[in-house]
Ligand SMILES: NC(=O)C1=CN([C@@H]2O[C@H](COP(=O)(O)OP(=O)(O)OC[C@H]3O[C@@H](n4cnc5c(N)ncnc54)[C@H](OP(=O)(O)O)[C@@H]3O)[C@@H](O)[C@H]2O)C=CC1
């Protein structure tokens with residue numbers, strides 16, 4: 001039995017991790033932290049877990065976590081990096097759901113996250129946890145940087161085109177929408193239902209911290225830098241990300257849809273839909289799945305639509321998928337279920 005701890009168990013991704021881990025046959029949750037709710041029974045905060053877990057929230061301490069085989073950090077950016085070196089030294093492996101270990105360049109991290117990196121020496125070792133492209137390295141990793149939610153949807157939707165060299169890497173547009181849970185479980189005026197409901201807006205048009213993460217991913221597969229215009233939007237729903245991706249085709253002899261179909265044919269958590277499809281976020285609600293549709297318009301523009309649940313394939317589900325790989329478990333263990341909506 002694998003013993004795991006969750007730092008940040010009261011947040012949206014931490015509680016989603018708990019939901020998924022409690023359905024995993026090979027895992028025991030040994031520690032769940034919250035500073036604000038320390039001492040409270042986890043099931044008193046989350047009645048949906050009643051009868052499934054007898055733990056109470058504890059403070060995040062090295063002593064409390066170092067006995068675990070694996071610790072998930074579901075905490076704000078800049079939190080994990082302060083504890084990870086000590087946990088690794090104690091022999092505990094780590095999956096960070098935040099951005100601390102995603103960017104390889106510490107200067108870029110400091111620029112986008114507004115603070116110096118606490119352990120830049122670990123950035124090279126950290127493995128970017130997108131299994132569809134990094135499976136073997138994840139298996140051997142001590143430290144996995146779980147991808148961001150927008151980067152997951154966009155990267156899965158663009159890499160097959162870049163790998164095959166069939167689009168212009170200098171002109172790519174990612175028009176992406178997220179549900180409100182993407183912003184985390186914090187009290188903020190702009191996230192109130194009366195502010196978000198019946199409204200729809202773009203944000204981060206001057207530059208969003210996920211743009212460098214996505215471009216880092218795409219550059220690896222294009223084998224050169226790419227030029228990406230990325231605009232996130234907030235939509236009045238709780239869960240889900242929908243990305244509409246535009247690129248110019250440079251080769252008429254390759255069928256984009258066929259590239260995706262063959263690239264993801266063996267992937268348990270990517271579904272390439274038939275031509276002419278328009279995937280909906282509700283079709284992936286609550287499951288670890290990215291659904292993709294690939295269509296073309298006259299003039300040589302390929303339009304890829306990619307949908308995920310930001311809390312599952314965009315965070316906790318992908319973290320579980322990475323855990324399965326790191327510990328030699330069946331990659332799909334604890335992750336096979338049907339979406340909440342038809
Ligand atoms: N929401 C989403 O869709 C996605 C989020 N992420 C990333 O995952 C991480 C968690 O996100 P989310 O669940 O939304 O966040 P929330 O704001 O919902 O929860 C944050 C959690 O972290 C704990 N926490 C906060 N500060 C600290 C600290 N200094 N030390 C230890 N624990 C702390 C909080 O509990 P307490 O303060 O009581 O200790 C709380 O449990 C973030 O980095 C986010 O960017 C990634 C992909 C998708």
Ligand SMILES: CC(=O)N[C@@H](CCC(=O)OP(=O)(O)O)C(=O)O
Nearest residue numbers: 098099148149178179180182183
């Ligand atoms: C809707 C919303 O606010 N989304 C968040 C991104 C989601 C997230 O949690 O960011 P990471 O994946 O990097 O951790 C934002 O734009 O800041």
